[in-house]
Amino acid sequence: MKTSSHRLHPTTLCIHAGTRLDPATGGACSPIYTSTAYAFPNPANANIYPRYFNTPNQQVINRKLAALEQGEEALVFGSGMAAIATLLFSQLKTGDHALFQSDLYGGTHQLVTKELPRHGIEVSFCRATMEYPAALRPNTRLIYVESPSNPLLRCVDLAALAQLGRERGILTVVDNTFATPINQNPIALGFDAVIHSATKYLNGHSDVNAGVVISSAAIIRRLTDSATLYGGMLDAHACYQLERGLKTLALRVRQHNENAEHLARFFQSHPAVARVNYPGLPNHPDHAIAARQMRGFGGMLSFELKDPTGLDCLLSRLRLVMPALSLGGVESLICIPSRTSHRLMTPDERQHAGINDGLVRVSVGIEDAEDLLQDFSEAMSEL
Numbered sequence: 001m002k003t004s005s006h007r008l009h010p011t012t013l014c015i016h017a018g019t020r021l022d023p024a025t026g027g028a029c030s031p032i033y034t035s036t037a038y039a040f041p042n043p044a045n046a047n048i049y050p051r052y053f054n055t056p057n058q059q060v061i062n063r064k065l066a067a068l069e070q071g072e073e074a075l076v077f078g079s080g081m082a083a084i085a086t087l088l089f090s091q092l093k094t095g096d097h098a099l100f101q102s103d104l105y106g107g108t109h110q111l112v113t114k115e116l117p118r119h120g121i122e123v124s125f126c127r128a129t130m131e132y133p134a135a136l137r138p139n140t141r142l143i144y145v146e147s148p149s150n151p152l153l154r155c156v157d158l159a160a161l162a163q164l165g166r167e168r169g170i171l172t173v174v175d176n177t178f179a180t181p182i183n184q185n186p187i188a189l190g191f192d193a194v195i196h197s198a199t200k201y202l203n204g205h206s207d208v209n210a211g212v213v214i215s216s217a218a219i220i221r222r223l224t225d226s227a228t229l230y231g232g233m234l235d236a237h238a239c240y241q242l243e244r245g246l247k248t249l250a251l252r253v254r255q256h257n258e259n260a261e262h263l264a265r266f267f268q269s270h271p272a273v274a275r276v277n278y279p280g281l282p283n284h285p286d287h288a289i290a291a292r293q294m295r296g297f298g299g300m301l302s303f304e305l306k307d308p309t310g311l312d313c314l315l316s317r318l319r320l321v322m323p324a325l326s327l328g329g330v331e332s333l334i335c336i337p338s339r340t341s342h343r344l345m346t347p348d349e350r351q352h353a354g355i356n357d358g359l360v361r362v363s364v365g366i367e368d369a370e371d372l373l374q375d376f377s378e379a380m381s382e383l
Contacts, residue, residue, distance in 0.1 A: 010068060010182055011250040018063030018243075020056055030060045032240045050233050053224055057239035061212070064246055065202070068181040070188050071214035075223055076239065080177065080197025081107050082232030083211030085115070087193065090226035091142055091171055091219075094120035098142040099135055101156065102127045103149040103353050105175070106342035112144075113349075129157040129289075133164060140168070146175040147186075148290070151302045151337045151361040152354055153178070153277040155286035158293055162190025171219075177201065177328070182253040183296040193219060200328025201299070203245040204252050208238050252330065255366040256299025259332075262369045263362065266376065267303045272310065272383035274358070277302040299364045300327060302337075308358030310383040311336060317379035320371060327363035332372055334362050 008016070020030040033056045038048035048054055058076055066074040077083040088111070092098055100112055102125040116123050122139070126132050132143065143165055147155045158174060165172035173193045174186045180201045186194050196202055198210035211232075213223060227233070234242070257280075264278035279290035280297030290297060305311060315323045321332040325340055335341065338357045342350055350356070364372070 008067075013064070013067045014249045015247045017067035018060045018065075020060050030057065030240065030243060032236050033057055034236050050235065051231050052228050053233055055236060055239075057236040057243070058234060060243055061234075061239050061246075064243065065181070065196075065212050066214055068246075068249075069176070069194050069214040070185050071194065072217045073220040074212055074214040075220055075227060076198070076234050076242070077211040077213070077227070078232045078234045078238075079209045080195070080199055080211035081111065082230070083195050083197075083213050084108055084175070085111055086227050086230050086232060087173065087195065087213050087223060088112075088116065088142070088144075089119075089230075090223050092116070092119075092121050095139060096141040097122040097124070097137045097139045098144060099123075099132060099140055100125050100143075101145040101149060101154075103152045103154050103355075104146055105150040106337070106345055108146075108175070109342070109349070109353075110344050129160055132161060136164075136168060136170070140170055142171045142173060144173045144175075146178070147184075147293075148178045148279055148298060148300065150178060150300070151277075151341065151359065153279050153284070153298075153300060153302060155279050155290045155293075157289050158184075158186050158189040158191060162186075162192075165192065166190065178298050178300050179294060180249065180253050180298070182250050183257070183298055184294045187214065189293060192216070197328075198242055199326065201253065201256070202249060202328075203242050204249065204329060205241075205245055206326060206329035206331065208241045208245070210234050210238060210242050252366055253296065253299070256364055257296040259366065259369045259372060260299045260301055260362075260364040261297065263364055263372060263376065264301050266373055267301070270380060272305055272307070272380055274304045274306045300361070301364065302359055302361045304356065304358045305360065305383065306358075307383065308356075311358065311360065314360070314379050314383060317382075318375055319378075320367060320375040321362070321379075327361075329363070330366050332363060332365035332367060334360060337361050 061076040062074040172191045177197045193215035267276045278301040324333045
């Protein structure tokens with residue numbers, strides 16, 4: 001892509017940023033470079049190897065996502081958890097303290113509570129933005145949040161936490177998976193690093209596992225040193241699929257946003273529902289924060305049934321919406337966090353995080369909104 005002083009819009013960046021035109025044929029799509037052996041020395045005097053995170057297909061993804069998240073550089077991984085774990089272990093050492101949001105994806109929570117303490121790294125948790133300053137310690141080196149969070153869709157004031165991190169010299173990291181770079185850009189708000197499970201919206205078709213970290217050039221260099229040793233790279237074919245998915249990210253996210261708002265209002269008015277968690281609703285506790293820092297409220301929502309015994313009936317009666325793990329695909333998916341994404345947490349840990357047995361998480365797809373509303377209306381008619 002030729003450079004210009006004009007800043008391209010996200011929809012255009014999704015298609016053009018990072019693309020490597022085929023030098024042999026002039027093809028519009030980036031070629032798939034399948035080699036695991038590259039000549040050395042070569043004209044660029046580079047030591048290219050997939051585990052070094054520097055193959056052409058990996059670099060295409062890195063450049064595209066750095067442009068979308070307004071970061072200097074990016075690094076693509078084989079999964080979201082590989083991205084999270086590598087970043088944490090590249091930045092933290094024995095004796096350090098890290099501060100995390102209470103409402104985290106279950107896999108992240110397991111990593112934080114099981115693995116970090118084994119390496120002598122102290123961890124603690126906060127619920128709301130206002131709690132973070134008092135929770136800091138002299139050895140705090142990192143603040144990690146999700147916004148919106150999984151599965152309660154809580155939002156933190158990213159600009160305020162970024163300022164706190166700058167003032168105290170603490171690295172700030174946010175999992176931006178639910179928001180996507182189309183709806184929110186934390187680096188522009190002052191955050192140091194952004195993480196995505198690219199398995200979700202970035203790919204968007206439920207057929208690739210990947211993760212990515214976007215940050216400054218200095219942080220990505222340090223991250224790459226660790227990543228090369230840990231080996232969590234993404235292969236060329238998966239990079240190609242991820243690049244193809246990214247080209248339609250902006251269009252997909254707009255439909256996810258629109259459909260989720262329709263469903264959130266439907267659940268809010270349904271007599272069988274006790275509470276709806278969606279930052280686009282005015283009564284959401286973090287609606288004001290979300291409205292200030294997001295351009296759209298995303299395709300994820302969760303709700304609680306008044307009678308949790310109706311969960312299995314609901315799941316069995318749905319025709320279009322699929323009970324399944326994962327999220328962020330073009331198809332609508334539904335799951336019970338206490339049984340799936342957060343099942344490895346103890347009951348006390350789930351209760352502390354606000355995740356009860358009646359909580360339902362919905363990844364709203366890009367089907368016609370009327371069809372989704374009809375599906376849920378029929379499935380919930382006897383609850």
